Amino acid sequence: MKKQLTILEIAKIANVGKSTVSRFLNGGYVSQENAEKIDKVIKEYNYKPNVFARGIKAKNNRFIGIVVPCLDSFVTSQILMQLDNSLRKSGYVPLIMNTDHNFDLELESLDDLIRLRVEGIIFFSTIITKKHREFFEKNTTPFLIIGQKYKGVTYITNDDFSAGKRIGEYVGELGHHNVLYLGVSEDDESVGIIRKNGVIEGLKNYGCEKIDYLETDFSMEKAEENVEKYLVKNKPSCIICATDNIAFGAMKAIKKRGLSVPKDISVCGFGGYKISEMLTPPLTTIRFDYKETGNLATDTIIKLINQDEILQEKFVKFDFIKGETVKKLK
Missing domain, CATH: 3.40.50.2300 (Response regulator)
Incomplete structure (x- = not known):
């Protein structure tokens, strides 16, 4: 089995310059004589060009x-x-x-x-x-x-604002006026600010003014921990969560407090994960495309x-x- 050559080694064997081999491999102009010598070496040694290395040097590398x-x-x-x-x-x-x-x-x-x-x-x-x-x-x-x-x-x-507003209006329409919004850091402008603002506007369109805010991260574990602490002194009628993953954590915390969803506390999220439909009960959520x-x-x-x-x-x-x-x- 013949070894995989480098461009320099091909150039030495074919008795041509390294740049000539490089032009040949990249489709540039090479004289017929040199092209035949390089092609003979490539076939003899079964040379396979490094497509990635060649590609990153090209102007249009795809x-x-x-x-x-x-x-x-x-x-x-x-x-x-x-x-x-x-x-x-x-x-x-x-x-x-x-x-x-x-x-x-x-x-x-x-x-x-x-x-x-x-x-x-x-x-x-x-x-x-x-x-x-x-x-x-x-x-x-x-x-x-x-x-x-x-x-x-x-x-x-x-479309985070419109999605947030849709959830807010749905929760407000069903009569919820004591709502916890479980969100993420405002460093994340789309989810942390825009989505939350949409929820607030949707709730206020139905007269919901009592909205608590609680910050968490995107993990289910942190959401569970934060909601469990919150429920020690508070009992909202609904928790609107910035993502489905956060909603899973909230639902777990509610269950640990001996409460149930939605009988005692309603929950909804954003994401539309496949697993959200498999929950008992299925999660109310927004599914993005x-x-x-x-x-x-x-x-x-x-x-x-x-x-x-x-x-x-x-x-x-x-x-x-x-x-x-x-x-x-x-």
């Missing part, structure tokens, strides 16, 4: 960088699977980089993709910091943000690469899932 905060999120994984599929069908190769919610690693990953000379970058964002802004301003690579708004960069986000997000992201990044004219902001539609976790009060 690589799209994708930076995600995690791989175990239902939402991220659903969008990512559709995005991967639709990019490949369009002739692009996705390079996925997971940062595990490490913001330093996130910025390093973005820099790495610039150095790799990818044709475009899709960034799943949870927060936009000053360092992110500096990165956007100094780089000209086509860039698309998913999940957050940022002026000057094209973005795709859920993750497949649409993946397809829209593919279409948008390709248009950005081709310098086509597009809208800077795009919103993903949602469906209201009635479920059975919100009780109608007398």
Whole structure:
């Protein structure tokens, strides 16, 4: 079995320059004589060019960088699977980089993709910091943000305000006037601020003014812990949760207090996870169209690469899932 040669070794065996071999492999001009010598060596040694290494040096390498905060999120994984599929069908190769919610690693990953000379970058964002802004301003690579708004960069986000308002109006319409909103940090503008503001407006449209706020993170465990402490001295008629995962934690805390959903306390969330339908009772929630997000992201990044004219902001539609976790009060 013959060894895998390097470009330099091919050049020495074929008695040509390294740059000549590189041009040959990348489809550039090479004289017929040199092309025949290089081709003979390649066939003799069964040389397989490193497509990735060649690609990142090319101006149009067909690589799209994708930076995600995690791989175990239902939402991220659903969008990512559709995005991967639709990019490949369009002739692009996705390079996925997971940062595990490490913001330093996130910025390093973005820099790495610039150095790799990818044709475009899709960034799943949870927060936009000053360092992110500096990165956007100094780089000209086509860039698309998913999940957050940022002026000057094209973005795709859920219609969080309308979704929040829909849940708020539903809860208010069923007579709830003592509501806890279980949200996340306002560093996350889309979920922490915009979604919450939509809920508040929806509730107020039905005369609900008593709204408590409790901050948690995106984990079910932290939500359970926070709600359990809250229920020691409080008993809202409904807990509106910023995500389904948070809702799962809230429901677990309610059960641990010897209460039931929705008989004692109603609960609803956002996300529309498949498991939400399998709960007993099924969760009342908002389902965003993750497949649409993946397809829209593919279409948008390709248009950005081709310098086509597009809208800077795009919103993903949602469906209201009635479920059975919100009780109608007398």
